Structure formats: C-alpha cells, structure tokens
Amino acid sequence: MPTPPYRLIADELRRRILSGELAPGDTVPGENALVAQYSVAAETARKALGVLAAEGLTEARRGSGTRVREFRPILRQATKRLAAAQWAQGRSIWQADLDQRPMSVDSLTVTEQPCPEHVAAALGLEPTEPVWVRDRRYLVEGQAVMLSTSYLPARLVAGSAITAPDPGPGGIYARLAELGLGPVRFREQVRARMPLPDEAAALGLALGAPVVLIVRYAYSEDGLPVEVNEMVLDASRYLLEWEFPA
The missing domain is CATH 1.10.10.10 (Winged helix-like DNA-binding domain superfamily/Winged helix DNA-binding domain)
Structure with a gap:
C-alpha cells in the first residue's frame, strides 16, 4: 500500500x-x-x-x-536521581535531572483521603485506609513537563512534614528517613500510552501526543512499602536513561 x-x-x-x-x-x-x-x-x-x-x-x-521546538529534552537518569546520596544531603532529586535549568511546582495539593483501590495492594493497605496524597505539576523553563501523585500511608507519616506543602530539604524521602523509614529500594514500571483528557490539558499536549507513565514503589529497609508515586510525563520532553552494572 x-x-x-x-x-x-x-x-x-x-x-x-x-x-x-x-x-x-x-x-x-x-x-x-x-x-x-x-x-x-x-x-x-x-x-x-x-x-x-x-x-x-x-x-x-x-x-x-x-x-x-526549542525545548531541550530532560535527561531523567533514574539510578542517579534516586540515590540516597542525592536526597539524604538535602538536595531535591530533580537537581540530578536539570543541570541548573529552572524548575517550579504549581497546582500543588496535599490531602488525606481513602486509599484508591489500585494503590492499596501495593502499599499493603485496605482501600478504606487513609493515605496522604501529594498531587503536583512540574514546570521546567516555564513549560509543563510532568504530573506527579504520591501516596503515603497515613499511619506512617501523619503529623510529619510530609503532610505539609513544603516537606523541607531533601523532600519526602529525607523526611521518611527521619521517621526511620528511609527508602533503600525502589522499583519503577514504565509504559507509554495516550493521555487522559485532563492530563492532556494540564500538560498542554497537542492532539495525538503520547505520555509516559512511570509508577515508582519505594520500600524501607525492612521491606515495608512507604510510597507509590504515579508520574505522567510529556513524552516529547524527556529522555529516559537507566545505568546499571552487567
């Protein structure tokens, strides 16, 4: 044809x-x-x-x-950005991605709500158990690049800075470490798909433009799941990289 x-x-x-x-x-x-x-x-x-x-x-x-398009793709190096040496020293994991490029967060909400059913099993919770949800949109050089929603068990983080809009230096992983729950292992699942209507609007996507969905699971030293993070990335603005020994 x-x-x-x-x-x-x-x-x-x-x-x-x-x-x-x-x-x-x-x-x-x-x-x-x-x-x-x-x-x-x-x-x-x-x-x-x-x-x-x-x-x-x-x-x-x-x-x-x-x-x-003039926007330079963001090099997302998963192993580098999630290293404890990054967040344990009070640095945002975003600093590993941006090479001094300006980043901001808007549409930030932090709420306590019943755990969504599709997240509950990964956190070892019942769907009715409460979680703290951190929902935000990230902009780099003024361009929306990613939507991110984190779910953390309320019984683990209630009363901590994790429930505040600004969790402080090192972000939520540094605060989890202060609670004795610092992540020692991560697992990420990645797939490409078409955006939902609200995702396309929030990221300013052209008709037919795909997104990359990354779901990250964080575990403490005793294997306890402490966070599920669902990230929706504008596929055209990212280069994803993993580096690991043979």
Missing part, C-alpha cells in the same frame, strides 16, 4: 529536523510553502504539519508560524 503524501512530506521534514538542517527555533515551511513545493492540497500540507506537532517536534507560535 503506497504511503500517503502527507506522510511522505512529514517524513522529509522530520529528517531535516533530526539531522539539524532545521535547528531548534527555525521556521518550518508553512502550509502554503508545502502546497507549492509538493503540489499537494492544503489539507495534505496541514496533515503533514499536524504529524510533526503531534510528535512534539514543532510548535505553532502566534504571529510567527510553526517552528522547530
């Missing part, structure tokens, strides 16, 4: 972007230019540009057309 013309155009533009011929910030040929260059209908050109936008390679700017 022959490749549709819009796909051929998108493939060529993608090649130019990935090769560096079209650099970050450069203007991508617009609809009219593509119609003239490839002798196609405007709808075909529009669909080709839509493919690149959905892949996160381009972004439309009011008054200046479509440009190659």
